[in-house]
Amino acid sequence: MAGKLTLSQKKQLLTYIQEYKKDFRLLYSFSKDGANSSTFHQLCNDRGPTVTIVYDVAGTIYGGYTEKSWSSSGQYVKDDRAFLFRLQQNGKTDPSKFAVKVPDRAIYCNVGYGPVFGGGYDLCTFSGTVTETNGTYPTNASYKFGYSYDMAGISVEELTNNIVTFSELEVYSVTDSVLVPVWRDIGGWEHQDLDQLKHDIENWSPPQGVGLKSANILLLGPFGAGKSSFFNTIASCFRGHTTEQAMCGSAELSITTKYNMYRVRGSAITQPMKFKLCDTRGLEENQGIDAQELGYLIDGNVPNGYEFNPSVQISPETHGFVTTPTPSNKVHCVCFVVDGTSAADLSAKMVVKIKTLQAKVRRKGLSQVVIVTKIDKVCFHVKEDASTVFRSASVKELIDSVATIFGISRNHVLPVKNYEKEINTKDTISILALRAMQQILRATDDYMLNLLDSSDDKNNHSDD
Template structure:
């Protein structure tokens, strides 16, 4: 840890939290615990575009300079849903001067090795370079946005997209078009971005926004840009430096700061990290929310407008994005749902995985990371207790019988004489 602090020890944690560069409170609200990770996974798994839009997969297009982490972001998302670190998309090394990705590739994500295909695609592209006729050519972006370019198209820096090329989609439908664009920036390069690169990004932004396509900026490698987040990525929203970089990225690209999201990709890890997952999943969730906005605008543009379905969808994504009629708060965690993925528990000091009737659960001991909003920064440890279900007991039937008045206290609790009391009778 920085400044000689040791994670997991009371003195070390206190020294970290009071070290320079950290705010007292988070500048963006997020809950750092396994429950948040689980809820994000379950919600994204059930995402699907509105039925009346007529699109099965939301297409998210990644754009950015060479070696900023475009392919790595897809690998990170794919790893989370595979429940282990994967590297399906080829990635380069810091020494590469040219883009390893040379084709436009739309990647799908499956829920597990043999699970269902999720309803979004992450489209990777060739890296942008400052020099003319090097890397991805921004003048060809319009063809990608409008859905003319087929999957696996081989990029050519000199420009090779035309109506005569094989596979060119002459009459693209909404499902062929791009529904959300993401500029991927390296946190360590934001302050020194060249004018040539900024001009290319500005040209691309104009093409994107003119079509009403939402634009998000993803700031990668936040662990290498800040000493605090290097040791503990859950401190990203308390870091003064990261906040400054996020604001600077919004200014340089010309979008609201709320559209700029920090992430850390899997680069050297061989096991999942829950806090890395939360950052990546929250970014993906925001992309899908923006995509929904784009589809809403498409319905208006096509003269259809939104019509409420006869039967309201009951999937988790819809429930989490719909106000409840009884004004009750949304339930963020349901222990009766599927088991929480906990392959990540091994990296957390003092954490262990326990088998329960519902699956694996994580038990945390002294963990030097913030776990929830309610925990104060001065707390040195947070214990998440996981109770295992008791063995099956004989079924008990409850009969409501009018109790005589007055009723004597039972187990120290005085029952109300005016209300019927349930009596438990063994079946």
């Protein structure tokens, strides 16, 4: 089970722990196991370094880290590396680390108590059993900040607002990051596998009989997610060095402002492949492409090169609006692109926006896939070697969460590491990207075969 702690919060904690090759595993939580001190000890004793996180009902997130194991000894345990921390204050990210100043009293281990930090006790999260009330936990937490931990002048009132009702409490073990058995087998990682993939993609064409020479694949997703970089990455795989045909970067607002239907060129540069990657302006919570505009994009009404204007909707009055699009103007597959470092904790508004767009895609009968980018930032193993991606527990957890958020099957959620700072291509990075491209083309085939079936049905019907 994944727990509530987000990837960026885990990263913050790892900077405090001064380690980065670590994984977090949820050992205990109120909602999963019940708010009971002996259950906490059953599940967390003798498990080595742990982090305890309190989520209070005002949106403040804080807790403590200890490198020493919990036990039921009734004793204080010495820990020079223990610390208390705050991650969020009243719903706003506000990280602080509070170092231990009396290491001899870093944690207190007693079966009648949940996690207790400091000799005051500086932070006593709960004792005995707390009864859940309407999804919250009115605990008997107590605080004496400053006893054994240096709180940098922050008072109990300031940090906790004197609130002891929690929405959740979690304890994670913090262990050396190890690779797990392969959880998705996508084939080999050798140079010949790359050549085979390139060959297959270069030779892909829409199924015979659908009457299309080429497919349009729409890239859609929040700004900065890596849509333009994905096109550049696919183009780079074939060019053998990295290219930046599509402008990309980071800014307050979307870098891409135009609708660009990019062709990808294979080894014969004059001969573009039989699909286009259609790059769009990034989605924003309150503006940008909405369901109606997406409908126009899918139906092929929007001309290549159209300049997106967030304050003016696309409509039949739009300059260049294609009033009678042909099947070759239409979109044949929608590919959502999300940033792996934030995909599991997209804002509620963004999730609603994406769900609305997905509903439109579904109504149009199109296949959809999700590309999860920046996985090099999700797992250090992958950063060092992209071929470890399907043995990374963090990437697996991420893919599972994205599949749940998007409500699509996991094999349509494709992790990618885009080229961004590299000058030369690398076989493993290219193989991962081209495997994703291959899945996108397979999803495009699915849609086109459905088209073929329904036109066959119509023809058979008219023959009757």
